[in-house]
Amino acid sequence: MKIKILICSLFTFAFGFSQSHKATISTIQKDGFHKITISPEIRSASVDNLGYFRILDKSKKEVPYVLFNNVKWSSxxxxxxxxxxxxxxxxxxxxxxxxxxxxxxxxxxxxxxxxxxxxxxxxxxxxxxxxxxxxxxxxxxxxxxxxxxxxxxxxxxxxxxxxxxxxxxxxxxxxxxxxxxxxxxxxxxxxxxxMTEITNLIDFKYKISEDKKNKKTIITLSSDNYQRIDGISFDVKTKLFSRNASVFVNATRTVKKRTENFKHEFFNFNLASNTSNVFPQNGFYEKELIVEIDNQDNQPLEISKINVFQNTISVIADLKVNEKYEIILDTTLSKPNYDLVNFTKNIPAELPKATISNLKKMDSESKEASEKSFWQKPIFLWSTILLTLLLLAYFVFSMLKDVEKK
Structure with a gap:
């Protein structure tokens, strides 16, 4: 029984790796701290968990970084x-x-x-x-x-x-x-x-339709991938208006042991001609939103643009000129604990920027050998499985010989 459990565990370990991503950092022009903006694509690929995020130098050693929230300030x-x-x-x-x-x-x-x-x-x-x-x-x-x-x-x-x-x-x-x-x-x-720096999520597309029976404008915003959403904004050409609106997301619930889909009202707001019509939220993770605007007896609003946005975040790292750096996202990792977080006061306010590009999805088997220790590599796993099977065959053969003697 113990041998069976061991074999099952080894197979699970061998095939249970999650997929990951990698990218590159632009060429560094001078030594020192750099500000690296985390793109929506990276936040989507990491399920908005930067504990999976690592910067590696050419020797595949981790480069410490500190998270920087681009929050509002005044002076x-x-x-x-x-x-x-x-x-x-x-x-x-x-x-x-x-x-x-x-x-x-x-x-x-x-x-x-x-x-x-x-x-x-x-x-x-x-x-x-x-x-x-x-x-x-x-x-x-x-x-x-x-x-x-x-x-x-x-x-x-x-x-x-x-x-x-x-x-x-x-x-x-x-x-x-x-x-x-x-x-x-x-x-x-x-x-x-x-103000807080924001990044518009250009992957979100929208479609506007009219529900004449219920006197509502229905706006469906969708993206191919789940994204961190921190707010939504509207550009409206109509001159004088004040309309109540609600945002819904698709959800599931269990009713009498049966799972059903329904529209969950996430938040509501008021569109008005005397305001900016920017509606920030605490942040949620979705790929489709449904906005319903209650027109009552008015004509539908003439909407020229809708933006879904997220608050911009960055990391700050000490990088060397002409060094090649790589970004990896690995869901087997946890949040790093670097000494750098204790020295943020020593980091200048104005920093050169470095950009991340060439984000690619890769399977764990294709990761470079240096990213994992030898005992984590597929060759070690398969060798262990083969050795286990040989040991199992030996024990079975020995048991059969003992049976024949009896």
Whole structure:
């Protein structure tokens, strides 16, 4: 019985290898860290499991990498305002008129003032205008204080006021109780956003049809392969609209020991003319989507484009110039644990890019010998099977001889 179990296990091991993929990395032009975008094809082939993903050098040794999610971030950029007009009334007021309309900021709610060091506190008011003739109040009798920088000769202070879209702003500094302060520069900060990078899944094609009886537009989106999906977007030519819509996926369920197919509503949303009509999701893995738009008594929407997209991800690896690198996807592997993950702060923000190409599917038998140890190679497996069969034949022959003697 033990011999039978061993033989069955060996056959299962020999024929149970899963299929895998391999690809190449573009020629590296200089030493150092590179950013490698993981294409939708690779994510599809790996069933969106990068634990199967490896980078190999020419000696078939693993090259450590760290996963990089292209998530959104924000930062502030300071912009100096030119053409500030200064007006002074002795022992009364100093005014600074700022042409906001000449700068990139559309709406303004704060300004930065660079002021020469002073121990004076100064009250100020702010007003806005579109023609520099009629002024409207924004704030009154605010205080600029703590204007002495011990580590330099000037100090930066921000002043705040209600959000507005006036073309001109005026800052009035009260000089009745003290001498004027020296305002060296006025500027503003712009918040820069970088949204999550996305990749449109060009493999998804769509077909639009109308269900006139139920007053619905039916859109079927399909791909040849399962893909990681992080959202869907619509370009609509219709001018004024607001429609409820739902996304369905094909699913199966068991009812009274019988398996049946059905449409599972995955999520719903509202298409509207005053929005971007981009609908991100947490991520799911499908090859076909069905979108139903409820038109009610309206004409169907004129849809010019539909995009299915996934959030772009990359890996960062330290690569050598002119070295040949290979990518493999192997479902027998698990998530790697590299030291590099502890040193991401040492990796520069701006990196050269390397690309992956020539993705090919291959059977485990066609993998190069160096990818596996000798005991994992087919020649070892077949040798073991043959040896086992010989041992089995020997034991059977010995048992028959013992039977004949008895």
């Amino acid at each position: 502030f950029t300071y912009n100096k305002i030119d053409k500030v007009k200064k007006e002074s009334i002795l022992d009364s007021i100093t005014s600074y008129i700022i042409p906001i309309h000449e700068h990139s900021t559309k709406y303004c709610s704060e300004l930065s003032l660079l002021i020469s060091n002073s121990n004076i506190e100064k009250s100020y008011s702010i007003s806005g205008s579109n023609n520099q003739k009629e002024w409207f109040g924004l704030v009154s009798n605010q205080i600029l204080s703590d204007l002495n920088n011990e580590k330099g000769t000037s100090v930066e202070r921000k002043i705040f006021f209600p959000l507005n879209n006036y073309k001109f702003l005026k800052i009035d500094l009260n000089d009745k109780k003290s001498l004027p302060i020296n305002v060296l520069e006025i500027g503003y900060s712009v918040r820069n956003f970088k």
